Amino acid sequence: MRCASHWGMVCCLTLEWLALGVWVGGLLVLIGAVIPAVFNTFGGQDSGGLFLTQAFEGYNRFVIGAVAIMCAASWYRWWSGDPAVAVSRSEWALLAGMVVIAGSIIVVLHPYAAALQAQAFAVKEEAARKAAFEALFRILMPVRSLYMVNLVLGILLIGIKAKRSLHRDGVLT
DSSP, X not given: XXXXXXXXXXXXXXXXXXXXXXXXXXXXXXXXXXXXXXXXXXXXXXXXXXXXXXXXXXXXXXXXXXXXXXXXXXXXXXXXXXGGGOOOHHHHHHHHHHHHHHHIIIIIIHHHHHHHHHHHHHOOSHHHHHHHHHHHHXXXXXXXXXXXXXXXXXXXXXXXXXXHHHHHTTSOO
């Protein structure tokens, strides 16, 4: 067992929970509050769509930070060799899945959707504009689905960590 300081582990676990809270909580706020507010407040599809694109770009920047923190914290817990904070295979699998999905959204799908959105907003002719929006909505469906899958994976990861905490503290046997 390597020597990981008590306060180092407290900081590690705190940052890990905070990053997971930002990941899951941020997405819940976007889905549950921001999206409905935008579509119930903004005057047009163009301004609301641009606002949501910017909101998700901001969320994605937070996710990049959360990924870095959660991966570093998981590595530190593994490196410590302390069985009380060991990283289970299911934690590694969920985290890896979340990172792959987030990476796919951030690096490939979101920029492509933003480009399609810009094209759709730039077109003035009605038939071409309709076709451009159809192309945009075709890409937004898998993006939305992947965000939802990542939300569920994040909630499952919270559950695994909570269960481990309860077992470690002797609450569940």
